[in-house]
Amino acid sequence: MPLPYPPGARLLARPEAVEPCPTCADPLGRGYRTCPTCADPVDALWKADWDALPADDELPATVLAAPVGTHAWTCVDWAMRLLSCPVCRTELGTGPACLHCAKSDQARWAWDHTAPAGAMTANEHAIRMAVAALRGAGERRDTVIAFWRLALPHLLVGAVPTQAQVGRIRVHLIAGRHEELDEAPGFAEMAALADLPWRSA
Numbered sequence: 252m253p254l255p256y257p258p259g260a261r262l263l264a265r266p267e268a269v270e271p272c273p274t275c276a277d278p279l280g281r282g283y284r285t286c287p288t289c290a291d292p293v294d295a296l297w298k299a300d301w302d303a304l305p306a307d308d309e310l311p312a313t314v315l316a317a318p319v320g321t322h323a324w325t326c327v328d329w330a331m332r333l334l335s336c337p338v339c340r341t342e343l344g345t346g347p348a349c350l351h352c353a354k355s356d357q358a359r360w361a362w363d364h365t366a367p368a369g370a371m372t373a374n375e376h377a378i379r380m381a382v383a384a385l386r387g388a389g390e391r392r393d394t395v396i397a398f399w400r401l402a403l404p405h406l407l408v409g410a411v412p413t414q415a416q417v418g419r420i421r422v423h424l425i426a427g428r429h430e431e432l433d434e435a436p437g438f439a440e441m442a443a444l445a446d447l448p449w450r451s452a
């Protein structure tokens with residue numbers, strides 16, 4: 252019997268537009284995860300799915316031990332948050348330079364790669380990557396983290412950048428154009444920042 256691959260992050264409505272966070276004044280979501288007001292609406296998408304599972308003390312371990320596609324990807328992530336790494340003791344999957352964490356983080360992405368059509372949208376895959384990275388999983392290069400911080404408020408409202416836009420935005424990040432990117436109303440505007448005069452020659 253094929254595994255169900257229940258979708259994740261679809262129980263709650265997304266905010267309709269990017270609005271300033273009442274606490275930190277950045278676009279809501281950009282302060283993830285240091286600003287609790289920014290983190291709440293993001294984490295709520297995961298927690299709604301987790302709370303829909305039957306309560307059980309062993310649930311985090313059970314969810315992680317189940318074959319890929321048994322539970323929603325959000326529940327896999329939430330189980331990892333609830334468990335600490337037996338080797339480095341930080342949140343499972345986020346320990347810097349910890350091989351066990353690296354393996355746990357790698358394993359979670361099997362969901363995205365094997366899910367049938369319709370089980371996960373490009374936006375859901377991107378917001379999953381953003382939140383994992385901002386919690387410390389995977390690659391820690393400054394430009395990667397900066398990209399996800401920049402992107403999260405827009406991913407939260409359902410937007411998704413094209414590969415070409417991601418490439419352009421990375422170029423602007425490497426050039427240090429953080430203020431202009433921070434103020435752009437969406438991915439298209441971030442990607443469309445004009446080349447700096449000294450670069451366009």
Ligand SMILES: [Zn+2]
Pocket residue numbers: 272273274275276277279280281282286287288289290
């Ligand atoms: Zn905030």
Ligand SMILES: [Zn+2]
Pocket residue numbers: 336337338339340341343344345346349350351352353
């Ligand atoms: Zn670890």
